[in-house]
Amino acid sequence: MDLKADTREFLATRRARITPDRAGLPAYGGNRRVPGLRREEVAMLAGVSVDYYTRLERGNLRGVSEEVLEALAEALQLDDAERIHLFDLARAANASGAARSRARRAPAPVLRPAVQRILDSMAATPAFVRNSRLDILGANLLGRALYAPMYDSPERAPGQPPNTARFHFLDTGAAHAFWGERWERTAHNAVAILRAAAGHNPYDQGLTQLVGELSTRSEDFRRLWASHDVRLHQTGTKVVHHPAVGRLELDYEALPLPADSGLQMNVYTAAADSPSADGLKLLASWAATTLAEADAHVKEHR
Secondary structure, three states: OOHHHHHHHHHHHHHHOOOHHHHOOOOOOOOOOOOOOOHHHHHHHHOOOHHHHHHHHOOOOOOOOHHHHHHHHHHOOOOHHHHHHHHHHHHHHOOOHHHHHHHHHOOOOOOOHHHHHHHHHOOOOOEEEEOOOOEEEEEOHHHHHHOHHHHOOOOOOOOOOOEHHHHHHHOHHHHHHHHHHHHHHHHHHHHHHHHHHHHHOOOOHHHHHHHHHHHHHOHHHHHHHOOOOOOOOOEEEEEEEEOOOEEEEEEEEEEEOOOOOOOEEEEEEOOOOOHHHHHHHHHHHHHHHHHHHHHHHHHHOO
C-alpha cells in the first residue's frame, strides 16, 4: 500500500464532497473551480494554516497531533469509520521502523479450536468468523450452508478459505444471483471494509496481494476502491437469494474476538415467525442432508 497516496486521496475525496452550504460557509461567486470546499476553507474550519493543511493533503501526517486530527475530522464532517481511518493513517505514518517491521512479520490470525466449538454449538443460527481481509476462516454448518455459493465458487483460491471480496468481484454471475438488487451496495461495503483494513495495517501483505489481484481483474473493484470510502461492519440487515431456499432477510451482529486481533464473528438471525425464519429451518434441513452427508463421505475416504 502507498500510505502517502492513500492519505492524499482520502482527504481530497472527503473535501470534495462537502459544499460550502453544508459546511456553513458563504459561497462567494458562482464559478468554483473545484468540487466541494477549497483547501483554504478546510484550513479555516480546522483552525490551521493553509500551508499546513496543504502539507496534510499531500499525504504527510507525520507529527500531527490528536487535536489537529480531531479538528480536521470535524471540518471534513467525518463519520465514525472515517475518523478511525484518519487516525489509523496518522498512526501508520508515525510508526517507527521497528514497528513497521513487526507488523510485516506478524503472523496472520488463525481460528482457534475453542472458537470453532462455539460456532458449532450455535446449531440453529448461521455464524462464521472472518478476518479483516474478508477470508472466512471458519463457520458452523448453517453458516456454510448460507454461503454455499461462496464455498463452491470456482474463484475460490485452491487450498484457501472462501473470500467475500473474491466472490463479489470475480464470480460476478453467482454473486449477482446471490445478492440480487443489493449487489452494488454489498460490493461497496466489502471494498469499504478492505479500505479500512488497509489503513489500519498498510503492511498486511496478504491484503496487498488481494487488492492487487482484484484491481487487475475487476473494473468494478477499481471503481469502488478509488472512492476511498471506509466502513465499520457492526450490525445491519442482509438480503440474500439462496439457490436452495430462496430469499432470506437476516439481521446480523458482528462480534469482535478480543483474544484474536482482527477476527470477528458474524451471527445471523431472522425475525420470529417470519418467512425468513421458516427459510432458515429449511436451510438447516438442506444442510443436514447435503453438507453433513458430504462431510461424512469425505471423512470416510480419508
